[in-house]
Amino acid sequence: MTATDGPLIVQSDKTLLLEIDHDRAQDCRKAIAPFAELERSPEHVHTYRLTPLGLWNARAAGHDAEQVVDTLLSYSRYPVPHALLVDIAETMARYGRLRLEKHPVHGLVLVSTDRPVLEEVLRAKRIQGMLGARIGGADGDTVLVHASERGNLKQALLKLGWPAEDFAGYVDGEAHPIELDQSAWHLRDYQRDAADSFWHGGSGVVVLPCGAGKTLVGAAAMAHAAATTLILVTNTVSARQWKDELIRRTSLTAEEIGEYSGSVKEVRPVTIATYQVMTTRRKGVYSHLELLDARDWGLIVYDEVHLLPAPIFRMTADLQARRRIGLTATLVREDGREGDVFSLIGPKRYDAPWKDIEAQGWIAPADCVEVRVTLPEGERLVYATAEPEERYRLASCTGQKLDVLRRLVDQHADQPTLVIGQYIDQLDEIAEALDAPVIKGDTPVKERQRLFEAFRSGEIGLLVVSKVANFSVDLPSAEVAIQVSGSFGSRQEEAQRLGRLLRPKSEGRTAHFYTIVSRDTVDAEFAQNRQRFLAEQGYAYRIVDADDVASA
Template identity: 85%
Template sequence: WHGGSGVVVLPCGAGKTLVGAAAMAHAQATTLILVTNTVSARQWKDELVRRTSLTPDEIGEYSGSVKEIRPVTIATYQVLTMRRKGAYPHLELLDARDWGLVVYDEVHLLPAPIFRMTADLQARRRLGLTATLVREDGREGDVFSLIGPKRYDAPWKDIEAQGWIAPADCVEVRVTLPAGERLVYATAEPDERYRIASCTHHKIDVVKEIVASHAGKPTLVIGQYLEQLDEIAASLDAPVIEGKTSVKERQRLFDAFRSGEIDLLVVSKVANFSIDLPSAEVAIQVSGAYGSRQEEAQRLGRLLRPGDGNKTAHFYTIVSRDTVDADFAQNRQRFLAEQGYAYRIVDADSLGDLTS
């Protein structure tokens, strides 16, 4: 990146924040950083204070709870696109300033209508950052027209070979729906079938077996259906982070996980974006957004950080065979194959041999 505009694609843990900091140092100008949530905003601020000569007073947060404009301002997409009486007051306020640089974190989100309007912000330079430039609607090209050309795209396996991210063992564990659930699935409306297949109670037993086999290792259990996550959290006696969890409580749990005070967290899709969990070694996915490749990148990216001793990360996804859950899993297989990762499929009944 030489001071113009463009997009940088790097895996989670490979230093996207540092790339942003380097662009800011090169630009030597007022900077607006757009992020997906308040937790991410505060992590950006902490990292900039730790890695650069910026002081906390020089970095402002512009979110739902705080409205600060400083030489470096970190704002959430949500607050900028908040509409009031037909107007966008926060977007208009920040657009009135002459930014020397705008950094778009998770830039793959930009083509979505609610985020797209932020691309009109006044700026002399734009930098987009993302772990993978994949969209299920095929509108990756819109990112380049809104921000600028791709400046750098590092293959995940190349970054792994250089020691910047951990190697990963990716396993799909297939379960069979019990007879009663198969009947419910067969007679359900099409838009309900994925939820039924994803939330089979058989998955809870598999989760418990995997967690036990990696006892003591920092482990995330990830899903999208809150009732399922609450049930899993109760069965594991583990804390859960979901949309209703306060920012303060999220930060407390993430800090406890990062420090090793707790080694097991159940998380919803709120942890998909911009959450720094550098010590995660095991992820167990029980349900996702219909096999979204972008979501797979974010979830696998929770693990691909060096950590201590460059240990191998373990990514498990639990899938109900002969259902739409298995059909959507093909997107995951394709994404991981594109990134160069081997992808094993095992039966839940033989899981003990695999994890022993």
């Protein structure tokens, strides 16, 4: 097989173009996945990019430059630019020239295999205060590290372009028996592979689509650790879902699992805490961080790791001696802090493309449709003369959307449907017009749980929800979602909202995801950005006019 038979075009700007109709495309995609970041995946040609972070992720997972170069050469249709190959080798060689190790006498130390690199970082301002004395005098290649700075140092070194390999190990934590109870179910192969990949690496991130069972991967990691576990989640509803799943799927009992939220403060061998309570400040102090010292935790689980608030990153820096697993559907962060996830939680250990899991039948296929409405003349004038910060609300909340929404709800009257939006007054108006219950930020947790359960059981067929339902809410019965407004151009939110629908449907039915958008406004511009992540995952949006949405 010659290079000209390959499905891949490797370009000097570090992009890789994969022709997916080629008979070797699937093998190629699997081969480049450990080191190349997927940027776009429309119908026929997928675009990947080589980045320093992606190449360092590959090094952390045990791949070397020779393997990366061999992969590109074997699959490339045309000669690979020589400068690119040199750049790959040199970028990957930057990883691991600095190593964090445990010294038998001095404790945590930074060791260098390259003296000039050590001298460079020792003089960097952002490193000041993190390091102690040099062992062996001025010419020594080993420097003491203040134990509390392990995470901060890794962050700083990554930003300097010299990511450290962490060999300092982990404390086992307090042992606590946890076993999977697979009498009525079994881990899927990809779930087992994800948990095993994490465990062999010691810490890191698992990327799986919404609905693919990330909670079960977390449970399998806990069974590997068999130790006290702190689980950090997005909200109280999610905390209770985690608890129910762990009781159902493992040997843990309700008495062994504590909730640490706004209303309950239980610390037990397995404690589930919300990000919100952990980031609550009183008089400038994060008063609940003592939870970190309440037990000798053996494992920390970060649910929806792409949403980690900045204070949790600081907290994570203090937990570097603990094994850590991050679970997410997308490593896209709107704040651009993917590097912090890499340095503080760990590298990506497992990543399964959404369409692969769909092809195996574990998540439902989805039909994504953008419905465009036109603002009436009067609203267009108000929009045109409004302040820029007001325009998105005006475009999102136009009454034109309500008529289309009614028709879509009628069209899917026999299917469990979610109406999702950003603006509370808009959602209240919709709920009243459709005579449907609404869940929003001020809905008490018990009422949220009651309504979610009624929706799951089929007692309620239509539910209006704000962004509180974006994350970690398990609604396997949902078949239709209609989005009327969102968090501006957030790609991660788009992924989470589609994820509400992706649990497999009876008889292999397709899920339907609608976005109602006002044309010729920032609403349409934001919608394009929001859809980018789903396009990268292989989902194509159809665009239809509001007039083409028929009544039932």
